[in-house]
Amino acid sequence: MSVAEKSLWHKLLDGKVSRRMVIQSAIAAGVAGSLKVAEAQGAAQSGDVNANNGAPAASVGNRAQLRPPFSTVETNFNDDLTLPVGYDYQVLAPWGELINERGDTVGYNHDFVGYFPIDLLEGGSSSADALLTINQEYPNALFVGGNVDNATDPKQVEAEMKAVGVSVVRVRRGGNAWEVVMDPRNRRIDATTECELTGPVRGKEVVGGATVVKGSVGNCSGGQTPWGTLLTCEENVDGYTETWGEASDYDATHQGWITEIDPFDASARPKKRTAMGRFRHENAAVTLAADGRVVVYMGDDMRDACVYKFVSKGSYNPDDRAANMDLLVEGDLYVADFSSGAWLLLDYDRNQDLKDAVDEETGASVVRSQAQVLADARTAALAIGGTPVDRPEDIEIHPRTGEVYVALTNNSDHGNYYGQIVKLRESADDWAAASFHWEIFAVGGPQSGFSSPDNLVFDPHGNLWMVTDSGTGEDSIYEFLGNNSMFFFPTEGPDVGKAFRFAVGPNEAEMTGPVWTPDGKTLFLSIQHPGEDSESLDALTSNFAAKEGTNVPRPTLVAISGFPGWGADV
Ligand code: FEO
Ligand code: CA
Ligand code: CA
Numbered sequence: 001m002s003v004a005e006k007s008l009w010h011k012l013l014d015g016k017v018s019r020r021m022v023i024q025s026a027i028a029a030g031v032a033g034s035l036k037v038a039e040a041q042g043a044a045q046s047g048d049v050n051a052n053n054g055a056p057a058a059s060v061g062n063r064a065q066l067r068p069p070f071s072t073v074e075t076n077f078n079d080d081l082t083l084p085v086g087y088d089y090q091v092l093a094p095w096g097e098l099i100n101e102r103g104d105t106v107g108y109n110h111d112f113v114g115y116f117p118i119d120l121l122e123g124g125s126s127s128a129d130a131l132l133t134i135n136q137e138y139p140n141a142l143f144v145g146g147n148v149d150n151a152t153d154p155k156q157v158e159a160e161m162k163a164v165g166v167s168v169v170r171v172r173r174g175g176n177a178w179e180v181v182m183d184p185r186n187r188r189i190d191a192t193t194e195c196e197l198t199g200p201v202r203g204k205e206v207v208g209g210a211t212v213v214k215g216s217v218g219n220c221s222g223g224q225t226p227w228g229t230l231l232t233c234e235e236n237v238d239g240y241t242e243t244w245g246e247a248s249d250y251d252a253t254h255q256g257w258i259t260e261i262d263p264f265d266a267s268a269r270p271k272k273r274t275a276m277g278r279f280r281h282e283n284a285a286v287t288l289a290a291d292g293r294v295v296v297y298m299g300d301d302m303r304d305a306c307v308y309k310f311v312s313k314g315s316y317n318p319d320d321r322a323a324n325m326d327l328l329v330e331g332d333l334y335v336a337d338f339s340s341g342a343w344l345l346l347d348y349d350r351n352q353d354l355k356d357a358v359d360e361e362t363g364a365s366v367v368r369s370q371a372q373v374l375a376d377a378r379t380a381a382l383a384i385g386g387t388p389v390d391r392p393e394d395i396e397i398h399p400r401t402g403e404v405y406v407a408l409t410n411n412s413d414h415g416n417y418y419g420q421i422v423k424l425r426e427s428a429d430d431w432a433a434a435s436f437h438w439e440i441f442a443v444g445g446p447q448s449g450f451s452s453p454d455n456l457v458f459d460p461h462g463n464l465w466m467v468t469d470s471g472t473g474e475d476s477i478y479e480f481l482g483n484n485s486m487f488f489f490p491t492e493g494p495d496v497g498k499a500f501r502f503a504v505g506p507n508e509a510e511m512t513g514p515v516w517t518p519d520g521k522t523l524f525l526s527i528q529h530p531g532e533d534s535e536s537l538d539a540l541t542s543n544f545a546a547k548e549g550t551n552v553p554r555p556t557l558v559a560i561s562g563f564p565g566w567g568a569d570v
Contacts, residue, residue, distance in 0.1 A: 214248075299394070521561070
């Protein structure tokens, strides 16, 4: 497609950009009109605000804090994590670290991090002791297995299958330092772990009749539920058919779902939630509607793919964790139509448009059952008018206004190299609503200083923090960005939508999975794929987080200190 040929999405964006000043005043006005959503959220979550990708956050009242609590850092191409003066980082749970007495080790390429206070199930919110869940998105043949010449070598495949999935790791703060604690709940879910398919697609032909499947892969971003489970999102799952197919019984139809994992029970089998559809799941932004139904916003990270919303059939019961464990088995899946601001129902029996949808060339039905709709949600969604947008990556919900922020990374097919962040607001401030309106929040590019927005996280004051996933390097169109960076954006006040640089990552790395302790004093952040373009162990492009005595870069968490905490005035 030529750049001149504008997609529907770009025509819609054009209509919004010209109204930029109007948008800014609408944002300011929106805060005042937000109480209904904020109150609903407060009621559902016992007064705590919902920040940190669903992780608990200590309450800060209804106070905005409009300035960043740091002095911005300059862009650079250094092979280090650059932080503002007064901030420091500690390498924690790097790839390969031992996590339990069975000999399990932390996987490769850290992404989403879930923070589960160790006392969460007793109503606590410890900021010094927690189970972390770390998504391990994908392997790197050079660093994992070492065989770069034969991707299908069984030993190579085995090493890669063990390096992906999710790591559950207990960590504790002693003094100023965090450490991994050997805990019986520490475990690895990898590409060989038995997982159960639940919901409408379980046992159906579209998954080869399977009810139990092997592994969880492509674990990108995710979310946390109010009942203390992880939702891990299976994003890029197709490529393994070729590389792992012969050496394993890898089946891509068993991947590409949202999988729910209980970090508090090492014997609990991960559950794939087929009612939430199968696509390139990037993220899961979880909240509760006023009536207690669970609402999850999700993006399909692909050029010209859609934004989705799932609404559970049942309602959350704060006193019945066992019942909550089945809430995501059944519910309604919707796709966003940004041209009309409507959520379109992806239910074969209740939406005639799905029955009427035919392939333009062949005249054949696009889908013939609800199992087909869910197993290839993208095809069904596009067939009924879901709006193809520019790679929806993370989605997060503003803790004070209830607005839903969507990071659209970029889409070179339509000349959008830098991406943008848009925000939508549900009708009547009801997350279960059938319609919404939306605006642009920030636009990437040399003038705004950021590019390719990926993971988002709000602090409880309502400020947005964002990490980039950009091509990097000197002499590229992304040179202005430097290495991938982390930014802070006020969402109200005079600097609304303005990007303040908080951190710059090491060479070729992407920072992912930001999450704070509930007191706001430690930020955990993943450093993913440092040195990923290294051609051999003799030509490494990064040495970030190398083990003592070696120079091989390691994906890792870092624990960043220096934050004043949510209660502090800055
Ligand atoms: Fe795994 Fe779309 O980032
Ligand atoms: Ca991502
Ligand atoms: Ca990404």
